[in-house]
Amino acid sequence: MRTSIATVSLSGSLTEKLTAAARAGFDGVEIFENDLLASPLAPEEVRARCADLGLTIDLYQPMRDIEAVPADEFARNLRRARAKFTLMNRLGADTVLVCSSVSPLAADDDALAAEQLARLADLAQDFGVRVAYEALAWGRHVSTYDHAWRIVEAAGHPALGTCLDSFHILSRGSDPKSIEDIPGEKIFFLQLADAPLPAMDVLQWSRHHRRFPGQGGFDVAGLLRHVLRAGYDGPLSLEVFNDVFRQAEAGPTAVDARRSLLVLQEEVGLGALPAPVVPTGVAFAELVTPDAEPVTSLLGALGFARTARHRGKPVELWERGEARVLVNTGSAALPRRRSGGGTPVDGTCLAAVGLESPDPVGAARRAEALLAPVLPRRRAAEDAPLDAVAAPDGTALFLCATNRPRLPDWRGDFVDLPGVTAPRDGVRIDHLSLTQPWHHFDEAVLFHRAVLGLDAQESVDVADPYGLLRSRAVSTADGAVRIPLTVGAAPGDDTAHARHIALATPDVVAAARRFTEAGGHLLPIPANYYDDLAARHEFADGELATYRELGILYDRDAHGVFRHCYTRTVGRVFFELVQRDGGYQGYGAVNAPVRLAAQHAPR
């Protein structure tokens, strides 16, 4: 029989995946939609590349949340499907995978599902496309292969069949015997995968995945309250079996562990810590670099002006609106981060963050009580006494009181450059994305939560072409401080990804234009991404063309809209321009795979 492999099974760019599949002797591929969206190749080019390699495109996947929905939603789904069938014709792919819906809009109504799938198949037939309907093991109403088949049978459409996936069937413990009752020609596709069994029992969970209190999902504080009420007065002891901690350096893990107990004790009313002092904004981001030229020309193109210099150190202040960036060329400040393999990493990096604090001394006191190293001030006698602590990843966090009477002001250490004024245009730092070392991701989240009083959002997985990333943002309730923390899927990845500074602007299109006119280069985004945007959303005339021209990415949530674009990377830092409208709360995570693929693409 012919053999095929889904592109999602392999690492790298779409081109690398196709080459690897062909060299290993596969006859065809399934193209995973995200791999196409992130590819700079046009669909026709992908088709030609496959033909050259002797590969057929056996499946395009996946189409989601199509069936058993209200009429207006289904109309939108058909519009989206039409765009995808057009794309499949360009690709030369004749079968599309439709997964059973997980949408809350889907009704538990097999007749409606069959009717809408038949209408989808009608449309597909016009394009010479076959629709293969598959039961996801976690489908909302349809989660077993025999159920999916009953719906396909009821629809009775020649262009509609079923797709069987060994994972979805066997992971549910379904008996595969009844597959024999399905006519072979109605099995449009077969996907094969194995998986370890059992995936995770309580023993494995216990032995490999425990965390320190506050780093998981248990209500450990609630349990502790009951134990205290019982009258227990022995030690609070941590017993944490964890594969990662087994490898991590013992010293930082022990500090992490004790901080978790301090937070837990505070939570249940045992022992008093200095109260949290929540920061009210970002005072500055500090870049350390051995060569200021590349980063200062980038800042120039971004509309920053060099407004001041430190009176005693090789540090310059660059400003635009309320955004401030320090550029430090002092060699003593240059951190030597090490990758998993022990290679020292140099180049421009985001090494320190200044946070506006209503009470810098109080904030530093809490940090110190929670075992954050207080950094030596290394300052001249006349400098403002700036409090700073080290985050677990070594980033210096300065606790600042900018332009506030009666508090020492770091700005006073800088001498204004004559005749320069920063543009006053409402630009500010929206967020600072800080990649974390592999071993201490959960520690970093707990640190920012407990020490700085920030709230942690849900953790999200982001697919980089060369591995999964995990990202979790910490922020203040009003969004004045937002810090997404990101970590790779394995050690060694901790330095594979640059950090970045996102600048909020009221008009990202204008800001992007000004940047390119000033000689800046925005990260190019593949055309396939915009074709998909067009299938998903409706835009005003010319709007999408503008995004496509500039490389602006787009997302919506329940609150509003997010538009964003990226500069090229300098050393280990890049910038993002963002426009948040209508209370959008996220960071465009849905676009991250496309952005990451573009950053990996050869220039």
Next chain:
Amino acid sequence: MRTSIATVSLSGSLTEKLTAAARAGFDGVEIFENDLLASPLAPEEVRARCADLGLTIDLYQPMRDIEAVPADEFARNLRRARAKFTLMNRLGADTVLVCSSVSPLAADDDALAAEQLARLADLAQDFGVRVAYEALAWGRHVSTYDHAWRIVEAAGHPALGTCLDSFHILSRGSDPKSIEDIPGEKIFFLQLADAPLPAMDVLQWSRHHRRFPGQGGFDVAGLLRHVLRAGYDGPLSLEVFNDVFRQAEAGPTAVDARRSLLVLQEEVGLGALPAPVVPTGVAFAELVTPDAEPVTSLLGALGFARTARHRGKPVELWERGEARVLVNTGSAALPRRRSGGGTPVDGTCLAAVGLESPDPVGAARRAEALLAPVLPRRRAAEDAPLDAVAAPDGTALFLCATNRPRLPDWRGDFVDLPGVTAPRDGVRIDHLSLTQPWHHFDEAVLFHRAVLGLDAQESVDVADPYGLLRSRAVSTADGAVRIPLTVGAAPGDDTAHARHIALATPDVVAAARRFTEAGGHLLPIPANYYDDLAARHEFADGELATYRELGILYDRDAHGVFRHCYTRTVGRVFFELVQRDGGYQGYGAVNAPVRLAAQHAPR
């Protein structure tokens, strides 16, 4: 309240763990038994070290499978407990953790459990020790904290209390409210841990942990048979979401993927491959080294004689009994393996294995059909035509016909050295332990199973002080060929551990003595290990003293007994001397943590 941390929560040697705990400000520690067994420090020295660091030893753990067992078993348990209480007196630890039994010998009899725990507490009291009984979430009959407490209450012994562990309580979804009904003074200890929730749902399982067919636990072949009977004739397509494959180089992953389909097709009777040719023994192990001296003096001390040299290459043959080792100083043969961080690794390494094959040509044909690269022969015209294929990790597998008429014999390429005979004493290669690169462990198992027709044993986790290892042996049914494959818990670990050659001898004590008398150095094993052996097993007079003197490790299974010891490491290779008696089937995995800790210990 006082704070404490279990040594199992931290990485490294016991000394490193204690130091880290003290520096982070913990008041005490729980000492995990395996950490003590692997430590060169005597219990009194551990006690003194803790005192110097300002740490108390709050708990010794764990004691397992004590209660609700038949009388003779309980007598053995009391004997073991007496030894541990003596040890605890030496340590200065006054509380011991007893986990609810998981033994098949345990009866579902709370009264018996209470009675036996009370007798244990009687004994403990004589030593000034308290017993804290804890319900493991996966205990055989006792798995909830309230059940454990009812048994403790029924026992009514002052030296018996309960230990609460937030993981075991919350992972089962138990309501912690009833903890308040336990008198505080009967809660002898509290262990805290958090964990991510949900541990693993089917969505996570599907998105992160799929494998290629034959690399997991599903009956994918069974499913495929049903699909074929239904009349399906489309492609067999692999859709595998896997975090590791997302990072691994696409080329080898694609080959791995297609091999899995070839094996699957053979299994269901689609497509014919050349039949497997199971090897019948190990012809030789080949060490490649830039400097032969250290390894040949080790071989000399092990009783090997240099018997021959290759007629055209810088390769020597060393023999003892039926064990043959080639020492290759040819620079072309020196592999440059790379660690995760990209650092080339040099030094002596186990680079090739000769396997006795009843049909070397047939075996090579199957290997080639299953996409194993056939290695270029690079030989002189007069050399025997030796077939060789590369395993996924790059190890060359030579398919040999030693001393068999009508088949080309590699031995014929070697010229005997005059006047040298190898000792004829029944020594043979018992097993070859091959560490694997991180990305392709499951691939390696499938390769050895499918290509060589070996059987795969269960996978076992082994705790190295600096991370968990996973080990899975492949072997012939008769044990003539045994290859444990081992991989670290993270990339970069692939080169952290040396490979080794285990030599089977009928008398390991004599072999060990001869080795040390010849100037060899055996790996020193901590005295704590032998104290524990004495608590677990009964030995003949002087037997244990001999093991202790030489550093011989001991294990038993249902079939027989295993005794083994290790040489020091040369480059990236060491040797093991083993004695298998009574059909023992394993590799002494229970002793691996002690051996690994000893290998990490500073010399």
